[in-house]
Amino acid sequence: MAKIMIEAAINGNAYQDANANIAYSPEDIARDAIATCQAGAALIHFHVRDPDTGKWVQDIPYYNEVFRQTRRKCRPLMWPTFPITGTPESRLAHFIELAKDAETKPDLGAGDMASVNLFSYDKQNHKVTGGGSFVYQNPYDDIKYFLEVSRDLGLRPTLQIFDASGIRAATIFLEQGLLTEPLLLKFYFGGEELPFGLPPTLKSLEAYLDMLRDVRCNWFSACLGGDIFPLVPTTISLGGHIRLGLEDFAYTTDGQPTNVQLVERAVAVIKSMGHKVASPDEARAMIEA
Numbered sequence: 001m002a003k004i005m006i007e008a009a010i011n012g013n014a015y016q017d018a019n020a021n022i023a024y025s026p027e028d029i030a031r032d033a034i035a036t037c038q039a040g041a042a043l044i045h046f047h048v049r050d051p052d053t054g055k056w057v058q059d060i061p062y063y064n065e066v067f068r069q070t071r072r073k074c075r076p077l078m079w080p081t082f083p084i085t086g087t088p089e090s091r092l093a094h095f096i097e098l099a100k101d102a103e104t105k106p107d108l109g110a111g112d113m114a115s116v117n118l119f120s121y122d123k124q125n126h127k128v129t130g131g132g133s134f135v136y137q138n139p140y141d142d143i144k145y146f147l148e149v150s151r152d153l154g155l156r157p158t159l160q161i162f163d164a165s166g167i168r169a170a171t172i173f174l175e176q177g178l179l180t181e182p183l184l185l186k187f188y189f190g191g192e193e194l195p196f197g198l199p200p201t202l203k204s205l206e207a208y209l210d211m212l213r214d215v216r217c218n219w220f221s222a223c224l225g226g227d228i229f230p231l232v233p234t235t236i237s238l239g240g241h242i243r244l245g246l247e248d249f250a251y252t253t254d255g256q257p258t259n260v261q262l263v264e265r266a267v268a269v270i271k272s273m274g275h276k277v278a279s280p281d282e283a284r285a286m287i288e289a
Contacts, residue, residue, distance in 0.1 A: 003278040004270045005241040007043035008036045010259045012247025013056045019250040021258045023118045025051035026062045030069035037076040039263040042283035044076045067104040076280045077107035079144040089144040099153045109150020109157035113166030115194050123192045147178050157186045167211045183217035191226015200231045224248050232269050242266050
């Protein structure tokens with residue numbers, strides 16, 4: 001029996017016109033984080049939003065409220081997002097500020113491990129619908145700064161892998177001593193709506209794992225712009241963990257499910273395979289072991 005961790009990315013930069021269950025206000029984000037944790041998610045990733053418009057913002061008071069309200073009810077491993085533009089210092093400033101108070105200190109640091117073209121694609125009409133000129137830029141020196149800040153704050157960083165170059169960067173930082181085992185890796189596969197990197201397939205997983213065969217790590221499968229559930233049994237069989245949530249895919253064809261319902265689906269698969277869903281405390285121990 002293995003212990004499988006579930007991470008829920010609960011609201012991201014997705015909007016309620018895609019799924020009305022995407023939370024905007026700090027109160028709603030915290031409420032969703034609590035319910036999703038209680039359903040089985042040991043890790044919670046979230047963005048803070050303008051409560052009226054849903055615009056992605058970086059307001060420290062909003063972050064404070066989400067952390068405090070959630071932690072009054074449960075203790076998932078929580079980590080906020082960071083902006084996709086700006087100087088490395090400005091992008092990670094809120095981690096430093098939040099870490100000044102134990103009640104709002106993130107449980108994990110973060111580093112997006114490579115640059116990538118991110119764009120939306122309408123497969124039915126064969127059209128790029130957004131981001132056609134956008135490159136999400138993460139130069140080596142910026143990534144190094146993210147990892148240094150995470151280290152200085154005493155936080156194990158979650159490493160976002162958009163393609164194979166991200167794994168190569170992670171192993172270099174490991175060799176240099178800036179990262180330590182076990183690495184915490186999120187394999188972001190590109191779905192039909194966000195066709196970047198590798199697709200969510202067994203061969204893609206095998207390619208990544210082959211690059212990490214000598215590295216002790218905890219890894220998660222995720223699908224941005226697509227359905228992760230077809231890959232869940234394969235991920236578990238190969239020793240991985242699951243990331244899902246309305247940030248990654250709105251599931252509009254499935255009747256607009258909630259994050260709780262997505263987690264419950266994953267829990268059912270995990271248990272049907274004879275495994276156990278890791279609690280937040282168990283996840284903490286696994287990540288630091």
